[in-house]
Structure formats: C-alpha cells, structure tokens
Amino acid sequence: MMTMLLRRRTTSYFRNLTTETTTQQGNCDKDQNFTQILNEICTITRTKPRWENTLLSQYPFFNFSNPNFFIHYHNHQKNSFLSLRFLHWLTSHCGFSPDQSSCDVFFDALVDAGACKAAKSLLDYPHFTPKNASLESYIRCLANGGMVEEAFDVFVSLKKVGFLPSVSTFNVSLLACLKVGRTDLVWKLYEHMLESGVVASIDVKTVGYLIKAFCAENKVFNGYELLRQVLEKGLCPDNTVFNSLITGFCKEGEYTRVSEILHIMISVKCNPSIYTYQEVINGLFKRKNAEGFRVFNDLKDRGYFPDNVMYTTVIKGLCDIGWFGEARKLWFEMFHKGLVPNEHTYNVMIYGYCKIGDFVEARKLYEEMCGRGYAETVVSYTTMISGLCLHGKTDEALSLFHEMSRKGIARDLISYNSLIKGLCQKGEIVKATDLLHELLAQGLEPSVSSFTPLIKRLCEVGDIEGAKTLLKDMHDRHLEPVASTHDYIIIGLCKEGNLTQGMEWLLNMLSWKLKPKEQTFEHLIDSLTQEDSRLDDILIVLDLMFREGYRLKESLIHSLVSKFSKENFHFPNLFLEELV
Template identity: 60%
Template sequence: MARAPSPILIFIRQNPRTRPNPNTQIRNLALEIREADCGGGVIKPNPDHEPSRNAHNEFTEIAKEVCKITRTKPRWEQTLVSDFPSFNFSDPRFFNELIKHQNNVLLSLRFFHWLCSCDGFSPDPLSLNTLFNALVEAKACSVAKDFLDYTGFKPEGASLECYVRCLCEVGLVEEALDVFDRLRGDGINPSIATWNSALSGFLKVRRTDLVWKLYGEMMESNVAAKVDVETVRYLIQAFCDDGKVSKGYELLRQILEDGFDPGSATFNRLISGFCKERQYDNVSELLHTMIAKNHAPTIFTYQEIINGLGKRRNWLEGFRIFNDLKDRGYAPDRVMYTTMIRGLCKLRWLGDARKLWFEMIQKGFIPNEYTYNALIYGFCKIGNLEEARKLYKEMCDRGYRETTVSCNTMIAGLCLNGRADDARGLFEEMPQKSVIRDVITYNTLIRGFCREGKIVESINLLKDLQVQGLQPSTESFTPIIEKLCQMGEIQEAKKLWDDMESRGLIPMVCTRDHIITGLCDQGFIEEGMEWLLEMLKRNLKPNRSTFERLIQCLSQIDRPDDTLLVLDFMFRIGYTLQKGTCQSLVNKLCKENSHFVEALLGEVLERM
C-alpha cells in the first residue's frame, strides 16, 4: 500500500494559485518509484536520460531544496523525513552534493549530526574529509577539532597541513604543535610553507620558545634542506623579540652573503631593535646596507628610528633626523609630526613644537586628539595652564570627545603646577562625562596631593582606587610612602610597604632610600642599617644622600666602626663625600682613640 502524500504535497494540491515548488516533480517522481516498488509495478525509464544521470540530477535538486530548508526553517530536523518521504538521505553521494550547495559550513555540520542520528547512516571517509576541509577553510578551527574528536577519523595529510595553518592563524599554537606531532607520527613530512606558517603563528602570540622548538625539529627532518628566506625572516624576528638583536644581525649578514634578500620588513625590525639598545652605529650600517640592496628606507623606517630615540629620551638626535628627512625630500605624516611635537614638548621647546604644529596643518594634516594631548602636555609642563586649557577646549570643540588620556593629561598638568584641588574637580567630573578613570588617573592625583602635603587625601584616593575594583601599582604607593617618611610617620610607611609587597609589586629603589632616611630621622638607626645592608645584598644602589644621612647619624651616636663600614660601602659604589660631611666626619673620628679608626682614617682621606 502506498504511503499517504506528505503535508507539503497536500498543501500544494489544495492551493493551486501558490507558486509551484521546483522540487515537486522530483518528490512526485520519488513517490511514484516507491509506489511502483511496493505494488510490483514497473516504471519505464525515460529514453532521453541515463539512469545515473537522473539520480545525479535528483541529488542536486533535492540538495538545493534541503539547503534552503535548513537556512530558513528553525526546527527542520523534525519534519525533513516527512517532507521527502521516499528519499534516502543516508546515501553518501547526497551529503557530498549538499556540501557543494550549502554556503554555511556550520549548517552542513548540523545536517551531518542529524544524519548521524538517523538509522542506517554511516559516514564515508570522503564525506568526512570534505566536511573537515570546509570547516578549516571557514577558519572554524575549534569546531574542526571537536569534529575530529567526535568522528575519530584521520584526515588526509594535505587536509592536516591546512588545519595547522588555520590553527596558527587564529592563535591556537599548542594545538598546532599536536597536529605536527600527529603528522610526523604518520610518516608525513609537512611542506616548508606549513612549517613557516607555524613559525609565523608562534611569533604572533609571542611564543619564541615554540619557534626554537619547532626550528629544532625542522633541522632534524627532511625539510632542513628546503629552509628558505621566509624561514630566516621569522628566525631574525624571534631573535629580536628575545632581545638578541645582534644574533639576528649575524643571521642577516649570513643570508646576504649567500645572495638572499630578506626584504625591507626584516631590516626595519632589526633597526627597531638596535634603536631600543641604543646601538646607533649598527642602525647606520643597516641603513647603508638597505640602500645598497635597493631597499630605500621608507618614512616608516625613520619613524622606527625616531621612536627608538624618543624611548631613550634622545629627542635632540630625533629632531636632527626629522629635519634631515625633510631636507632630503621625505614627507612626514601626521604620526611623525605628532611624535616629534611630543618629543619637543618633553624638552620644553614649545616654540619649535608650535612651529611643527602649524607646519603640519599647512601640509594638510589636521591635528588629532593625540597631537592635541602632546601640545597640551607641553604647555602644562612649562606652567602655561591658560594656553593648555584653550587647546583642551579647542580639541573638544573640534569633535574629539574627552577621553581617559586627555583627562589624565590635564590632571597631570594641574598637579604639576600645584593645582591638585582643581585636578580633583576634573577627576570627579569624569564619571559624569562617561570617561573611565584608570590607575594612571588615580596615581597622578595621588602624586599631586602628596606634593602639596595632603597625605589624607592621597590615602583616601588609594582606598577608593581599590574600592572601584582597580589594582594599585607601585606608583600608587611610592609617593605616599615618601611623604609619610618625610612627615615622621615611619610605621605607617612600613605598613604600606608590607601591603605593596604582599601584592607582588616590586618597590622602586628610591622607596627604600626614603624609608632608611625616615628611620634615621626617627632615631631607628640600627633598623636603617639593616635596610641598607638588604639593599646592598640585592645589588641595589642607594642614593648618596642615604649614605650621608646614615653616616651622620652613626657618627652622632658614637658608632665609629659602623660609620666607617657604611663609608667603605659608599666608596665601593663610587660615591664621594661632600666637603661639609667629610670635615664633620674627620673631626668626629679624630676624637676617638680606636686603632681601627686611626687605620681607616688615612684611607678615608685618600678617597676624598
């Protein structure tokens, strides 16, 4: 007995005005075939088409219809069988056809899982590999990994290589290494392109340890002889990232001698590294080599040099190079102008900074919020708050909204000029303007209040910082500890020190100096000596004034042995005594009868 027509067929027959579904004939054909089979009848083949071609066309048409249903119908799994009552979805040929026409690989995966829940379906290797490749091509690496775990099948070697590249592109480097091990375990040696892709991926996530691990495996494999210039570029970058720029430079020289050209990016990376290390002779040599290799340094190359000089506070040299660039016909962009304006402001050369400001505008570059902030900072630094406020207003009027950076700049300028209360007003307005206050905002205001001796306000800010869910930094504690030591509140300063260390923060060297001086001022000289010895054990260099204050206190309480011991440490570090301190010490020691004092007094005088 024939199966009852499907709900879709009934709907079409009852609504003749409805636009006919293009798959109706296919479904009817499939239904008629099934009915004929059940009733013993025979359907004569169409003489114009081969049976295999009919089957293929049927798969194609139904695949298109199913793709449409899976894209538009939310719970299609519940009705798909009844929509196509006579069709065998378990045929692997159909699934391959569906993947061809489905433009959403996740919907294909969903259909695959539905098929797996149907009786009689057993995925063939071709279907599995096709779906896996589609997932990899769509960069759905995590889904592809789950698919492998779920099915347990082994993709082809070429598919796994694509998978490695996909994993590296999205940063899943540990998983990429596992796949490499799997490939090699199966006796497959990846291509050099795949190895290079992995090296590139490791560098993107700053895992140079994996770069060197993988490179070691490369040298042990058959691909070692195929290492190309791209591989070398990644190795040079890894050296630079590890702070071993000189080794990267050696590798560059080797490949240049072998006739290979690594490209401008490699030169720029080494130049940037040498700038950070202040090795400007090597920078100059690299520039000449670039030119010799027909790689004319671009404006971005010089941008790296100027940035490197700026980070080392060598803005004078940066300004010289900047002017030289313009003389040689280079056209600085807004980024370089902004960088140079910021550097000149740090030098307090506001006149030159203003000239560059107007020159930049004449060249057609409109100042952005970073350029404004750089010049605002410069005017604040020289105490011209009126001009700084004008620029700030102009920046806002031009449509640049107030940001954390711009507010921090103004707060720093006000605090720098003894206007901490005004800075607090701006600080309190920030939440009303939907501007986030960060740790730098708090630290800047804490430092400003400490400069003005308002220790209570500073401590309250430190507490509020933590209430707001922010993590204090070393700079949050340092000015408060310094001011407490100056005020004689040495015990409170030590409590803050303990709090800072318990958070894993590394105190600044000057903070120890402040505590030693504070202990001496309060008469805790023995403890001050202990703090000094601890600094020396840690190879930290105390300030000269710290030594002199401790020497002065020790000599006042008649501790000549300890006095000379501290003096010896002071000389070993390379400090000398100021004339007044030296005369006072000699007069004090001359009153002693100790043979030890007499023996060392000559050495003291020799080192003056």
C-alpha cells in the same frame, strides 16, 4: 497465425515498457523525496533555534545514519559551522559515525573556513586520520588563529610519519609565534627545520623571522650578526626586518649601529621608508636624544613628506626634551602644509603648554580641539590634570577631575594616578588617600603607580607604619613594588632612628636582587655615624655599598675618618686607603 504472433509480441513489449517505466518512476519519486527532505532539514536547522529537540519526531522514518546523507547535507548547507552542529547531533542522537571520506571532506572545509577549533574537535572522532596535506593546511589554520602550541604539535606528528611541510608553512608558523610573543617556539621550530632537512630550502623570510626573534629577546647584536651573514650570501630581508633591528638598537642607545643599518639599506637598494625613519626618530626621542630632530629635518631635505603621525611624534619628542619653541614651529608648519592635526596631536601640544605652565594657551587649544569636532575624552582631561599637578595647581586639577564626572566622562586609572601623584607632591596626603579609596570603590584595578607616591610621601613625613600598610596591600594584590619604594622605607626608618630595621630592610633588598640607590646607603651610613657602638655596622654597609659600585662623597669620608679616629678603631691601612 502471423496476426496472433504480432499481438503477443506487442503485448509483451508494452508490459515490459510499463514495468521499466514504473521502476524508473519509483526511483525518481524516491530521489525527489530525498531531495525534498534534505531541503526541509537544511531549512529547519538553519532557521529554528532549538531544532535538536524536535527533528527526529518530524521525520520518524528517515534514515539519518546514512553516511551519504551528511555529505549531501554539508554540500547543500554551505556552512561549516551549521554542519558541525548537525554532525554533533547526528552522533549523539542517531548513532551516526562518519566514515573516512566524510571526515576528509568536512575537515578540509573547516580548515578552509579558518575554523581551527572546530577542525580540532573533529580529530576526536574514532578511526579518522586526516591526510598529510590536510594536516599541513591545518597547521596554517592554527597558526593564523594564534594556536601556536597546537601547530607545533602537528609539526611533530608529521615528522613522525616522515612528512615534511613546505617552507612557507614553517614561515607562517614562525610569524604567528612572533605575533604572540612565543620566541621560544620560534627556536624550537627552527631546530625542527634543521632536523627535518628543510634548512637547505630556507628562504630570506625565514632568516628575517629569526632576526626579529633575536630583537624581541633583546639580543639585537645577534640579529645584526645574522643580518650580515645573510647579506654576504646575497640575500636581503624586507624593510620590517631592518626596522626591528633599528628599534632594538635605539633601545640600547646604539645609534652608531642605527646609522650603519640605514647605510646598509641604501647600499642594497632597500631604501628606507618613511616608517623606517619614524622608528629611528621615535627611538631617539624616547631616549631624550635631540638627534631625532636632526634626522627629521634631514628627512624633509631628502624629499620625504612626513605625515600627521610623524609630525606628532616629533612634536611630542620636542616637548619631552623641553624644546617647546621648536615644537610650536612644527605645529604651525603642519597647518601650512595642509596637514590637519588629529586629536592626539592636539593633546601633545596641550601637554606642551601645560608643561611650561601656560594654561591659558592650553585651554584655548583644548577649546579649539573641541570646536573641530573632537570629543572631550579622558585623555584630553588627564593631559590637563597632569600639567596642572606638575605646577602644583592641585585645586584646579581636582576641579577638572570632578568636571569629568559631571560630563559623564569615565575617569580611568591614569587620571586617578596622575591626581594622586600631584596631591602627594603638594603634601595633601589625606586627599590623595581618599582618591585611592575612591579608585578601589569604583572597581578599578590599582597599579604600582597608585601606591608609590603615597608610600614615598608617608615615609617623608615619618608615617612609616602607614607606608608599610600600603606596601602590604600591594603585595596582597600581587603588585611588585619598584626598587625605589624600598629606598623610601629605609630612608624613613633612618629618619625615625630605627637603624637596625633599616639595615635589615637593606639586606632584604639585596637578597631580592634589587639595587638600592646611592642616597639610601649614604642616609644609612650618616645615621649610623650619629650613634655610638655602630662602627661594625658602618663597615658592613660600606662593604655592601662598594659591592654595588658606588663611591663615597668626600664629606662623608671626612665624617667617617673622624668617627673612626675618635673611637680609636683599629682597621687595616689598606681599608682606609680604599675608603679615601
């Protein structure tokens, strides 16, 4: 009896054990099968170019719509862009709709990968609402990708749900707006910060971006005032903020303010860097101010070691203001200090030699540059062409221009424009016109500088209709002529005696908010005095001239008084006094 009972219990135990083992083995096989298929699908979608057309037929019984499968796929693939492509395929071919958790994981992965456009496409899925923290990361992703308008929209959305992003997120967005030139969004974001109550936490970076925004809008005095307020509170922006103010004041010619900022930097122990001084020197030389050379020498006396870029900036500035002797000294000083000039430095010195007409030395330096391994480029050729044209050597300039083509160096718009200007100055209108046609035939987009020299020369030789045709061509190409172009037309009309049209053109200029040159008024008045019955027109032009802030030359005053006296023209004594 005991034996039979033991036999039954033993049989039952082994039957149960066999059943459990079979179930576990089935689950194990199922997991192995799932993993195997997952690996295969990941390999296929990663290696085959058009897998979308065949994947369903390869796995007809596999459940692609299982939400867990996509998460496993994404985790295994470790490539957000491949996962996004696979997700689009799942939704369009398998009726798959990712759940909230799947979207959360994938959205964060795309944002972390910097794929802001891909993350944006995920927002189109129904019933998916990213977490607030994810949206804040998304803002930073958009800002870093330059999508500043989209970033601002997310700020607005978060404000509606009462979520306040961190100051650092605001700062990332402010910086991005500055980089793409959207200062309007800088102020909108700042207003958003004020309304959200985050203003109490604004740090010095925020203030720095606001100062830079002022400088970008040419409101450098507003930026300077904000800087003073910040300094009074014990905050000090970084060097880049000071550099922006220095650049802005250099543009305005406010060098006293530049000096103040340098002293402020030293006083708050934010010592000016070599790049700060470079901004000062560059700004001064752009204004043709020799003070830049003094600052450069002071810089060396204080123990700074200027680099190639600084030397090149100063050499170019000295060449621009006509101090070529000093520029040449700096050239040799560079070699003495072990600084090897780069291609740009060589071109600057070549330009300097060309400017003074020493083409023998310019050519020697050009050959030396090539000997140092710098390739012949359109920049170096254009430098020589511009210098030759400056001294009327248009035949040699044309020879170099054709040499570029033979050597396979592409001629750009600047090289064409330089030669067109030189030919016009020499009076070779036909050759200049041919070059303009060649420029257009090459598929290059002309600029205002392509037309202006030709228009000026045509007006000087009396071909006003030809000048008008070119002006119309400019308008058709949506090129806005500079004000002086209209001056050329008016003076040309005066020379050919078409004074009525000249006056009409003058009135049009003023209606377009363009300021005619003083010589334009003088030409028109002088031409009107040569004709009878134009006294009323003279008074009209005089009135317009005075409104523009110009004054008459003494010789023209005598001519007008004589004209009015001969014509017995009666006008108030007050006007005569103003005229004189």
